[in-house]
Amino acid sequence: MTINTWYHVACVYDMITQTQSVWLNGVLDGSSSATAYQDASGTTTIGAIYNSSSTVCFNGRIDQVRYESIAKTASEILNDATLYVYYSFDSSSLIDNGPNGINGTSFGNVTFTAGVVNEAARFSSGPYLYYTYSPFYFLGINNHPFSISLWVQPMKNYTESTLVFVHKLSGWCVHFLVINSTGSLKACLWNGGNVILSGPILPLNSWTHIGYTYSAINGIQLYINGTLYSTTGSITFSASGVPMNIILGSDKGFTYCAPGYGSSFTGTMDEFYLYSRELSASEIQTLSNP
Template sequence: MNKILLHFDIRCEKSYVKNRAARATTVTLVIAFWPFDNNTLDLYGAYDGTLIGNGSYTTSFLGYGAALNFVQSSSQFVSIASSQLLLNSRSFTIEAWIYLRGSAVTDYGIFGQCPSTSANLCFDFMTRSNRLYCAIYNNSVQGGSTLTLNTWYHVACVYDASTQTQSVWLNGVVDGSSSASAYQDTSGTTTIGAIYNSSSTVCLNGYIDQVRYETIAKTASEILDDATLYVYYSFDSSSLIDNGPNGINGTSFGNLMFTAGRVNEAAQFSAGAYISYTYTPFYFLGILNHPFSISLWAKPMGSYRASTLVFVDKGASWCMHFLVMTSTGLLSANLWNGGNVGVNGPILPLNSWTHIGYTYSTTNGIQLYINSTLYATSGSITFSASGVPMYMHVKDIYLRETDEGKQKIYNKPISIAENLLQNINTLVDVETKRKKLFNDCYDILSSFLNFYYLQTIDPPDKKFLLDYTKEFDNCISRNISLCRY
């Protein structure tokens, strides 16, 4: 496996890392990032904040770390000292993840700097009447989409000094734009989770996480990646570091090796080896009918054997194989909607790289792409997700990407043309007792079950299975019926 990408979006643009590398060669950036992992420090150390009003922390949607929890009536927000973070006479992009609670029909502050309510001297980024709103006094833009309460959103406000335009973005898509003169002040205090409005501080009611500030007007593809690229593993430098925006690093189990790939390095899986996590980072995969995309490059080596490429579970009561290969090399993409729904792909060629793209949306159902061409589709179907954040495991096969097709996971489906560029639903992990079941028994069980998910597993002949492997007896004793395969 060379690169893995997971997006939770239907769209997929250019590579996250590639964009950042190209940008870094031409622009000197000022960057600040507040992850709010039980503190208000800037990751880069230049713009540390102070928590005002005793705001509390809650679990981040990423499954690890924390997010800030603000109660508007208690005037809770983060303050950054005046004259530090400069927005004046320059392009900038401000991004955050927010989760609104309460009525939200009033103003909820997200990010602001407003020493004076005068022309070009007050900057506000907020929600107003459940829609995004960004203003450089007296020029404002309001988004067209209505935000739903108790839902995580990626939001952004972009000011482009070269064109004198400002825009608001919701989940990676532009939601409104207008012309605006540049912000001019150099002395204002910066607030996160609050804005200055009509001689008062207007705070957020809800959660805020992963706040970013950069002195560029980010492109549409960069914002889309920030909003929807969930994980991206390049496997370069023999590493399971997540090269996407969320820092969801993988952990290897078993004999995982790294080798030369199609571009730089790839991960090579022997029997029992896989990549997983010690927590449940895949929040969006647990949401009913939530779209996602998976892309990867696969290279079966030597001879075929029954293999799982991507496996997802939440523990003992819910699991599924998104992408599998049979013992004859046949690729299958699957989904759960109360019963198994699947589409078959081609037989993967041995000792050769094949690009695989898997997207899901309620409109199009499963769409399976092979080498950027739509190969099979299920038609419109629902996704009966687990309702909770998920584990993911990647195992059993060589996977890799090109420089524009890293292995990634996105949080919405993608189009045919976009599929070549990225996407992969790299999700798979099993709690301790079921990890052993998966590793020891899956290859055997899959040959009998023909890669269809059953509501229970009741092997027809235990002795017959024991003829194939002694370890299967251990699986039986661990109660195989816990999992749908």
């Protein structure tokens, strides 16, 4: 492990197969045979190795500790490790339905209406979803892979409007997904200069599924309704070096940020996912068919 780097660690014991395994960032790191724990009770200690004669403490940070009384599958562990936020917008809520509990905050009157799956969030050229802190550490790391998946329904007319805006509190900022004045979708990034990948014109008053994946090897890959639409090929991602914030539905007035246009979105958004890895084409296809 590298100092000052976050890792997701999972330990699984399967009583049926009598195996124990350790997973690092959703990938199996090691496994061995093990008999079941026999005692009727015991003490769980977090952050230290403890016995009656000495204590060895962990020097670092620990977050999101969870015990579950099941043997999770490989896909469940990968999801826990890499699904960073998921907003279904159901029950008229900005609650994070993913594993991390990173709930959104609304500025202005974000309303809710019928969506692709149950309810969706409606943005009326002003309201937006944001956070009171900067929870997205991996978006501040050079060349770190990520993926975005969401449904959008632009309404009213075509104007420059922001779907997904990524920024730090001052300085670095990029409109990751933005619509230009003719209705054309753009997927953007920063590598020391603007990286702009063109998508289709999004139809008004109709739902479109957007998938945006990034890795240093494949660059940006833009999917429309589950099908690969365009790609940049291999590119670097020059990140800010600090944890980042996200705004959905606006750029909060920072229209000058890359690629140089944005502003508030008028329309509806549903089923927003953000992953800290590059999703495969088949995974994007699955998300486009809820």
